[in-house]
Amino acid sequence: LYGLGSSDCKAGIAAMLTLAKEFAKNPPKKGSIDILVSVDEESKGTGVETALRKGYKCDYAVVCEPSSSTIERANMGLIFLKLKSHGVATHGSAPWRGINAIERITELVGIIRKYLKGLKKHKLIGPFSINLGSVYGGDIPNRVPDYAEALIDIRVPPPNKSAIILKKVKRIISKFGGMKIEIAKQKNPMETDKDSKLIKQIKIAAKKVLKKNIKVSGSRGWTEASCFRNMLKIETVIFGPGNTKMAHSSNECVEIKDVLSMHKIYGQLVKRML
Secondary structure, three states: OEOHHHHHHHHHHHHHHHHHHHHOOOOOOOOOOOOOOOOOOOOOOHHHHHHOOOOOOOOOOEEEOOOOEEEEEEOOOEEEEEEEEEOOOOOOHHHHHHHHHHHHHHHHHHHHHHHOOOOOOOOOOEEEEEEEEEEEEOOOEOOOOOEEEEEEEEEOOOOOOOOHHHHHHHHHHHOOOEEEEEEEEEEOEEEEOOHHHHHHHHHHHHHHHHHHOOOOEEEEOOOOOHHHHHHHEEEEEEEEOOOHHHOOOOOOOHHHHHHHHHHHHHHHOOOHOO
């Protein structure tokens, strides 16, 4: 099945809603299952966070983002920043007479990248990273730009806190001078213990359906699993149909058999947990 959102993550929602419909006809004698479908995850990421702040609670959480047939027990945190760089315009034939606002951004990104490389990486999902996602500035080739804007993406592995990393990055920027920043988005990473009850039960349920063992991994992206894990302090995993690499791609797709298998695994998991 092809289409933007087919894998990330309407396939997982379909598997969960179908399961809920089936269990509604024959509800478990103990406990309950909830389906929480959030909005805004790709922009500000305030959907689940808002529900939890308003009092929503649960004992375990399975986030149905595509996980490439693995159980993802950790994901990255993130910091999206808008940089505003001020320079001095002059003729492009003598650039040393001015200050290039665009070059100042690339120089600053290099300094931040060097700082992040010195920090300890996570054994499951890897190192800190920074991406210069966009740059706006300048007008003609023979004028040194005196103003530029850029958007950067910093990824933060657990057990670090994004606020602490942001504080240190701000210190770097303040020493650099002539640069202002705006925080576009800031989210913490998350990690669930590898020996958690939830992971053990998913492994058993998956083996029963797929007839093979599945691996435990992590995600370099941020997901709303962070909200469940950090705000409710509950065991949380990312486990859904589809390939992570397909998300946001021009030919995004999901194999129907994967959706059907995931629906069966969810069913086995609920039966075992309840």
